[in-house]
Amino acid sequence: ENLSYKEAIEKAGSSITRFPLIHIRSIPLMCHIANNWDSIWAFCPDPSDLLIATYPKAGTTWTQEIVDLLLHNGDAEACKRAPTPIRSPFLEICSPPPIPSGLDLLKKMDPPRVIKTHLPFQLVPPGFWESKCKAIYVARNAKDNLVSYYYFDLMNKTQPEPGPFDGYINKFMRGELSWGPWYDHVKSYWVEKEKRNILYLFYEDMKENPRREVLRIMKYLDLSVSDEVINQIVELTSFKSMKENPMANYSCIPSPVFDQSVSPFMRKGEVGDWKNHFTPEQAKMFDEDYAEQMKDVNIPFRSLI
Numbered sequence: 001e002n003l004s005y006k007e008a009i010e011k012a013g014s015s016i017t018r019f020p021l022i023h024i025r026s027i028p029l030m031c032h033i034a035n036n037w038d039s040i041w042a043f044c045p046d047p048s049d050l051l052i053a054t055y056p057k058a059g060t061t062w063t064q065e066i067v068d069l070l071l072h073n074g075d076a077e078a079c080k081r082a083p084t085p086i087r088s089p090f091l092e093i094c095s096p097p098p099i100p101s102g103l104d105l106l107k108k109m110d111p112p113r114v115i116k117t118h119l120p121f122q123l124v125p126p127g128f129w130e131s132k133c134k135a136i137y138v139a140r141n142a143k144d145n146l147v148s149y150y151y152f153d154l155m156n157k158t159q160p161e162p163g164p165f166d167g168y169i170n171k172f173m174r175g176e177l178s179w180g181p182w183y184d185h186v187k188s189y190w191v192e193k194e195k196r197n198i199l200y201l202f203y204e205d206m207k208e209n210p211r212r213e214v215l216r217i218m219k220y221l222d223l224s225v226s227d228e229v230i231n232q233i234v235e236l237t238s239f240k241s242m243k244e245n246p247m248a249n250y251s252c253i254p255s256p257v258f259d260q261s262v263s264p265f266m267r268k269g270e271v272g273d274w275k276n277h278f279t280p281e282q283a284k285m286f287d288e289d290y291a292e293q294m295k296d297v298n299i300p301f302r303s304l305i
């Protein structure tokens with residue numbers, strides 16, 4: 001069956017709910033992912049495939065768009081050939097049939113493919129490292145990442161109910177959200193980045209100087225793109241352009257799954273929005289716990305205070 005996302009989601013109908021989480025090697029994952037774990041773990045990429053790895057809401061879609069444009073020499077029309085999750089499949093995602101899983105989509109594509117994952121390093125199928133695939137990791141400061149995830153969990157009807165914000169902060173700190181603890185996630189790639197040749201980027205750097213970060217990605221991918229095209233890519237991947245781009249703003253996923261009337265996928269795209277959400281007491285408590293959880297590494301996160 002060759003259904004569009006919209007048709008597939010309509011057909012799946014009432015089997016779309018807020019799915020419970022099941023632990024795989026102590027990481028809570030949506031039950032459909034956990035139930036399909038063996039085939040995900042066995043996935044064998046091609047050495048030419050690129051992995052884009054993030055904790056949810058750290059800037060995945062933005063990076064996917066930059067990479068697709070770099071690979072298409074800035075051709076905006078070419079990059080509107082399909083919505084993000086079709087152009088760049090989400091490795092582990094599984095939903096009720098007939099919604100295609102990430103693995104289903106990947107099977108139909110020829111390498112080189114750009115593959116998205118939210119898995120922490122230890123759960124990434126080992127084939128990626130055996131094949132020496134390139135990988136880009138994007139990290140975002142913990143408090144902004146948390147706020148973005150909170151709004152996403154409100155609108156994404158397949159994720160567990162976020163509940164009140166105060167309790168959500170606790171769930172984040174305890175690593176109880178889908179895809180597990182943010183702390184271990186950012187660390188897991190940080191400690192492997194040299195050995196595995198992973199390009200480790202920060203959302204805040206991309207906001208500060210998108211051109212510089214696009215150039216870093218270009219060099220990492222061994223591409224050569226003219227200055228003019230780089231400028232064009234920076235423009236096409238601005239928050240405003242992507243918010244208006246139906247092939248990048250997730251309007252392909254209809255409201256029974258992503259209810260963008262609750263919160264748009266392209267929500268704010270800013271650094272420091274946590275200040276509008278955390279009370280001073282919550283921030284203090286979070287920072288104390290953060291210092292403890294992050295004391296064994298020195299990852300240069302910004303905009304935390």
Ligand code: A3P
Binds near residue numbers: 054268
């Ligand atoms: P906010 O909720 O803070 O607005 P992901 O793609 O990993 O799910 O991350 C989504 C977050 O990245 C959202 O953050 C979204 O608005 C932001 N984002 C998406 N595209 C962006 C862009 N071009 N520039 C800045 N932020 C962007």
